[in-house]
Amino acid sequence: MNRPLAPRVTRALLLTVFSALFVLYVAGPVAWLVSSSLQTEAQITEVPPNWLPPTPSIANFEAIFAASERVVTYENRRQGEALTSNFLPSGAANLLPAMRNSLVVGAWVAALNLLLSVTAAYAIAVIDFRGRRATLYVALATRVVPDIALVVPLFLVIRNLGLINSLGALVVTYLAITVPFTIFILISYFEGIPRDLYRAARIDGCGHGRALWHVYLPLSLPALVASLTFAFLTSWNEFVFALVLTQNVAAQTLPIIISGFIMDFTTSFSFVNAAGVIAIIPPVLMAVVFQRYIVSGLTAGAVKG
């Protein structure tokens, strides 16, 4: 209580400084993305840079929504000089459809990932069967292989399935990435739930399905939300497989379309940044909505602690 003042001040100062540095490191790029999306091309490229937009403008966002209403051709695509903004990359009209594709794929991946992983993790964590550990190790071992090494074999499999250029190709592929990890996360969470609760549920008349539904799922909410978020974000951000497995705009996702805006001769940074801001809106919304479910202590009071 009566510790000397000086060490306390030093401690507070150090904490503040390092917290600020950390926040700057994490949030800096995002802040610059948002700031530059509100600037013209000329303002973005000025030296020294404008950290805050000198004359905030939503012209870049307007361009995105306008792009979907008119056809961009080689003749009319150059609306102005790249340096003075209003330059529209070809393919700008694909941005919003790609966002829809990303959302559809992300939703399917998040939902199916949860369905598959929850049942698999319950079986491995709770039911005693021969080879339960081996099942987990095999599943995790598939993730040791670098994605880039899987691109060609996966392409052949997907092509033989007739799924090339479809959203289904992406859903199937992303599930192969997310399911092993999610099983792993959920197993450790399920194993942390007191075994006596499972026993009590069985005695109370629950088969495995009801035990999962009435005991494990309500108590695993934080892990379920984390899994949901993880699967959605993995799907939302994935680039390499999407690039190979989808070759026309009908099935292409946001990362592919946005990366296409960066062209060899001219790149409209303002437009790309505005597209980037739009691309981070769904994940940010998701984080805001779900963060209140990520709480601990759900099993308090279940067993003698």
Place this chain on the structure above:
Amino acid sequence: MARITCAALTKKYGDVVAVDALDLEIAHGEFMVLLGPSGCGKTTTLNMIAGLEEISAGRLSFDDAEVTWTPPHRREVAMVFQSYALYPNKTVRENIASPLPLRRQPAAAIDSAVAAAAAQLEITHLLDRRPNELSGGQRQRVALGRAIVRNPAVFLMDGPLSNLDATLRLSMRGLIKRLHQDLKSTFVYVTHDQAEAMTLADRIAVMRGGLIQQLDTPEGIYERPANLFVAGFLGSPPINLIEGVMAGGAFSRGGWRLALPNPPADGRSVTLGLRPEDVMVAAPGLARLDARVELVSPLGSETHLDVVAEGGLKLTLRVPKEWRAAVGDQIGFGIDPARLHLFDRASELRL
């Protein structure tokens, strides 16, 4: 009501035999206690009766129906766990009701059954709380409520009082005994606490190493222990065990001899069991043996004396509270040969 028949019930974990061909018949409405140290197989036996552990070999029947392979939710058993195992996301009311909706009962029936169980356990005022707002004793009452609300044929209790403090344990013990008298169901109760076993049981099965050592009434177990393990496991302070040989029809140890009724053959190595309370203490010189007091442990209602008798023999004696002894005092004590227990030292069995 149900009669439980275990026939050569066996549980193996790999090469480890946890329960070894256990034969046990539990009668309708009987209060059976499985008693033993940890790792003796008592909880495994209970879990096999519940259906929570797969039975490796043998046969389990309720009345005349075999249930060896019946999953737990089809066995009509209720169980109370040492850890309480309440659903933390549900209120007390929902916890108690939890077995009922799964058995497709109408809502009104559920409400009245929960109310009746809560009244019986005096937890009506707690019905809308959650488990983390309850004390240990209250939680265990809720767990009991969840068991009795089903009116099951068989009650299984896995050390339900082990996590409670001493005073609470005593009152909950009374509650469970009254519950058994009211419900007249078959109870199977697992504990390592001999006082719980003695006070609650109609019969006790003392277990060790996956085997039943003795199956008898509490009095029978205490007064006629079948072997050295049972003799040593029950009784507080524990029974005094004195090793010696039979000579001339008397127990002999060093220079000390004690004539026995019905003595076994001479030359046999035996262990003599003497309960601390089966002695008459007197002034030195007046009784059969003299001893020097080493340790005095007054308990209020009685006093325990650790003494060293002739020949360096260390014994614990239980004396009335009026007996005031000090460390270093000389006392005398007498032994009633009829109250002694004699065991073969090699087989450890009662003679």
